[in-house]
Amino acid sequence: MARRYWLMKSEPSTYSIDDLEKDGSTYWDGVRNYRARNFMRDDMKKGDLVLFYHSNADPPGVAGIARVSRECHPDPTQFDKRSKYFDPKSEKAKPRWFLVDVEFVEKFADLVSLPEIKDDDALDGMMVRQRGARLSIQPVDKEHFDRIRKVGKRKR
DNA sequence: GCCAACGTTGGC
C-alpha cells in the first residue's frame, strides 16, 4: 500500500519539534478525539511521514518532519489517575484510546507558517487551511506534503 | 483575552 502522509498538531509550549529532536522519538499521548484516534488506530503505518505542526504558537505552522516509528498501541495515560488524560471510563482489557510513536526526521530551517500555507495556491485544499479545522491529526496529500517540505528547506 | 467552530454530554 502507498505510504500515507499526515499532519500532527502540538503546542510547542507543551512539546515542540526541538523536544522531539532531543528525545529522538515520543508517544503521541493525550489524543481524546475519536476521529484522530481512528487515524492512529486504523491508518497510520510505520514509516508514514508526518508534518509536525506547532499550534497555538506565534506564528502557527509546520516546524519539521517526523516519521511513525511504532504503530498503534494503548495510550498509557488513560489508566494513570495522576495524568490529566486519565479516563475513568477506559478499561485495561478494553482500552478506549490509542496512540502511535513518532521519531524525529528533520527540523525545517524556517517554519512554514499558517499564513504562508494559506497563501500558497499549490496547497489549496489542505485541511489545516479550513476555518475551524480543529482536528489534531489530519491526513495530507502527497503533493501537499512534498510542497511543504520543499518550502521548509528554503533558507532566508 | 476573545470568540467562532466544533465535539461531547446528558436530559428527555
Place this chain on the structure above:
DNA sequence: GCCAACGTTGGC
C-alpha cells in the same frame, strides 16, 4: 435519537 448546554481548540 434529538438537541441544548457546556467544554475545548486554536487563530487572531
